Amino acid sequence: MNQVIMQQKNIAIIGGGPAGIEAAASLAGLGHHVWLIERDSELGGHLRLMFNLFPDKRPADEVLQEMLTHAQNPNIEILTNTQVVDCQQIANNRFALKTDKGQTLEADAVLMATGYRLFDAARKEEYGYGIYPGVINSFELEAMLKNNALKNVKGEVPRRVILLHCIGSRDEKVGNHYCSKVCCVTAVKQAIEIKRRHPDTEVFCFYMDIRMFGPYYEELYREAQEKWKVSFVRGKISEAAANLDGEIQIKAEDTLIGKPLHMRTDLLVLMCGMEADTDEPVAQQLGIARGQNRFFRSADNYTLYNNTNVEGVFTAGACTAPMNIIDTIANARAAAISIHNYLGCRS
Amino acid sequence: MWGFKIAKSQSINYDRNDKEIMRTVLDSEPSLRVCMACGGCTSTCSAGNLLPTFNIRRLNTLLQRGEYAQLRNELNNCMLCGKCTLVCPRGVNIRNIVLNTREALMKYESDTI
Numbered sequence: 001m002n003q004v005i006m007q008q009k010n011i012a013i014i015g016g017g018p019a020g021i022e023a024a025a026s027l028a029g030l031g032h033h034v035w036l037i038e039r040d041s042e043l044g045g046h047l048r049l050m051f052n053l054f055p056d057k058r059p060a061d062e063v064l065q066e067m068l069t070h071a072q073n074p075n076i077e078i079l080t081n082t083q084v085v086d087c088q089q090i091a092n093n094r095f096a097l098k099t100d101k102g103q104t105l106e107a108d109a110v111l112m113a114t115g116y117r118l119f120d121a122a123r124k125e126e127y128g129y130g131i132y133p134g135v136i137n138s139f140e141l142e143a144m145l146k147n148n149a150l151k152n153v154k155g156e157v158p159r160r161v162i163l164l165h166c167i168g169s170r171d172e173k174v175g176n177h178y179c180s181k182v183c184c185v186t187a188v189k190q191a192i193e194i195k196r197r198h199p200d201t202e203v204f205c206f207y208m209d210i211r212m213f214g215p216y217y218e219e220l221y222r223e224a225q226e227k228w229k230v231s232f233v234r235g236k237i238s239e240a241a242a243n244l245d246g247e248i249q250i251k252a253e254d255t256l257i258g259k260p261l262h263m264r265t266d267l268l269v270l271m272c273g274m275e276a277d278t279d280e281p282v283a284q285q286l287g288i289a290r291g292q293n294r295f296f297r298s299a300d301n302y303t304l305y306n307n308t309n310v311e312g313v314f315t316a317g318a319c320t321a322p323m324n325i326i327d328t329i330a331n332a333r334a335a336a337i338s339i340h341n342y343l344g345c346r347s
Numbered sequence: 348m349w350g351f352k353i354a355k356s357q358s359i360n361y362d363r364n365d366k367e368i369m370r371t372v373l374d375s376e377p378s379l380r381v382c383m384a385c386g387g388c389t390s391t392c393s394a395g396n397l398l399p400t401f402n403i404r405r406l407n408t409l410l411q412r413g414e415y416a417q418l419r420n421e422l423n424n425c426m427l428c429g430k431c432t433l434v435c436p437r438g439v440n441i442r443n444i445v446l447n448t449r450e451a452l453m454k455y456e457s458d459t460i
C-alpha cells in the first residue's frame with residue numbers, strides 16, 4: 001500500500017474575521033501551519049460588533065466563541081495587533097512577509113481574508129449623518145442592542161424607529177452600483193429585535209426591494225410583519241432633517257400609493273452597505289486584481305472562486321463580495337481546500 | 348330600477364396602446380430604462396410636493412406603457428429644476444426625459460392632425 005506523506009506547508013492568512021478564523025481552522029485541520037495575522041487586538045472582525053445573527057437570532061458572541069474554539073490548534077499561530085508591511089514573491093513560488101513587529105514569515109501561500117469596510121454614511125449628505133444625533137448607522141444600532149441602550153436623543157425609549165435600506169449600495173451617486181446583500185435581512189433582524197424589547201415602539205423599513213436571498217430569510221420577513229407588526233414602506237427616503245426637539249423629519253415617495261410621504265421619527269437608522277478596502281497594502285503590493293465593484297476578482301466565478309490572478313494568493317469571505325457569515329464560513333472552507341490542493345500539486 | 352352603463356376599462360391595454368412616443372423618448376434618452384422605481388425623484392420634486400397629481404416617477408412609468416393621456420396635462424408642471432436628477436441613484440436624466448416627452452407629444456399631435 002502506498003502511503004502519502006504530506007509535507008507541512010506554511011500559509012499566511014491576512015485578516016482574522018470569520019473568514020480568516022475558519023480558513024485557519026480548516027488548514028490546520030489538514031495538517032498545515034498557519035499564521036493568522038490580524039491588525040486589531042482581537043480576532044472576530046465585524047462579528048465582534050454584532051448582537052445576534054439572522055436568520056435564527058443566535059447570539060453573535062456564542063458563534064464567535066465556537067469558531068475560536070474550533071481554531072485552537074497548535075498549528076495556528078495567532079498574530080494580533082500585527083500588520084504586514086512588506087510582501088515579496090521569492091524563489092519557489094513562496095512569499096516573504098515582513099510584519100510591523102519585525103518578523104519575517106516565509107509562506108507557501110497567502111490567503112486574503114481582509115473583509116469589508118462599512119460604507120461611511122456621512123457621504124450621503126442628504127441624511128445628515130454625523131450632524132443630527134438622531135441619525136445613526138446599522139452598526140450603531142447593533143451596539144445599542146448589544147449594550148441594552150436603545151435610546152432616542154433625549155435618552156428615552158424611541159417611539160418610532162425608521163430603518164432605511166440601501167445606503168451606499170445600489171447607488172451610482174456614491175459609485176457603488178452593487179447590492180450589499182445582507183442589509184435587507186439585517187434590517188428585518190434589527191426591526192424584530194427592537195419590537196421584541198419595546199412592543200410600543202413603531203418600526204418602519206423603507207425599502208426599494210426586499211432581498212431575502214437565504215434560507216429562512218423570507219420566513220423572518222413574514223415574522224416581522226405578522227408577529228412583530230413591523231411596517232414596510234416601498235420608497236427611498238430622499239432627505240432627512242432634524243427639528244428643534246432632535247426629532248428627524250423624513251421625506252420619501254410612498255411608491256405603492258404614488259404620493260410623497262412625510263413622517264417624523266426618533267431614530268433614523270441607515271442600513272449601510274459594504275465596500276472593499278482598496279487601501280489594503282498587501283493586495284496593492286501583490287497586484288491582486290479587483291472587479292468592477294472593487295472587491296477581489298476571482299480567477300473564475302464558478303470553478304476558481306478562491307483563486308486570484310496571482311499564483312499562490314487566494315481569497316476568502318467578504319473581501320470577494322458582500323457575503324453573510326454562513327456563506328463566509330463555507331467560502332473559507334472552500335479556500336482552505338483550494339490551497340491544500342494547490343500545495344499538494346506543487347510538492 | 349337598476350341603471351346600466353358600460354364602464355370604460357381601467358386596465359392598461361398594452362397591445363392596443365401606441366408605442367411610438369415611448370420608443371422615441373427611450374431612444375433619445377435610454378437612461379430611463381434603468382429606473383428602479385425608488386421614488387427618490389418624486390419625493391424630492393418641488394412640483395410634486397405642491398401638486399397632488401404630479402408624480403414624475405409615475406408619469407415616466409406611464410410613458411413606458413404607452414399611456415399618454417395624463418402626460419399631456421401633467422408634464423407642463425415640471426419646472427425643469429433638475430432636483431430629481433440630483434437624487435436619482437441610477438443616474439436617470441429625468442429632465443431630459445421630460446423635455447423629450449413634451450417634444451414627442453407635440454410632434455405626434457401635429458403629425459396626427
Ligand SMILES: Cc1cc2nc3c(=O)[nH]c(=O)nc-3n(C[C@H](O)[C@H](O)[C@H](O)COP(=O)(O)OP(=O)(O)OC[C@H]3O[C@@H](n4cnc5c(N)ncnc54)[C@H](O)[C@@H]3O)c2cc1C
Nearest residue numbers: 015017018019039045046053054115116317318323324325
Ligand atoms: C450591519 C451588518 C449586520 C450584519 N449582520 C449579520 C448577521 O446577523 N448574520 C450574518 O451572517 N452576517 C451578518 N453581516 C455580515 C458579516 O459582517 C460578514 O459576513 C462577515 O463579517 C464577513 O467576514 P470576513 O471575515 O470576510 O470579514 P470581516 O468581518 O470584515 O473581517 C475582516 C478582518 O480582517 C482584518 N483585516 C483587514 N485588513 C487587514 C490587514 N491588512 N491586516 C490585518 N488584518 C486585516 C480586519 O481587522 C477584520 O478583523 C452583517 C453585516 C452588516 C454590515
Ligand code: SF4
Nearest residue numbers: 166169179180183184
Ligand atoms: S440587501 Fe437590501 S438594503 Fe442591502 S443593498 Fe441589497 S437591496 Fe439594498
Ligand code: SF4
Nearest residue numbers: 392425426428429431
Ligand atoms: S425637474 Fe421637474 S420633475 Fe424634476 S424635480 Fe424639478 S419639477 Fe420635479
Ligand code: SF4
Nearest residue numbers: 382383385386388435
Ligand atoms: S430617482 Fe431615478 S431610479 Fe428612482 S424612481 Fe426616480 S428615475 Fe427611477
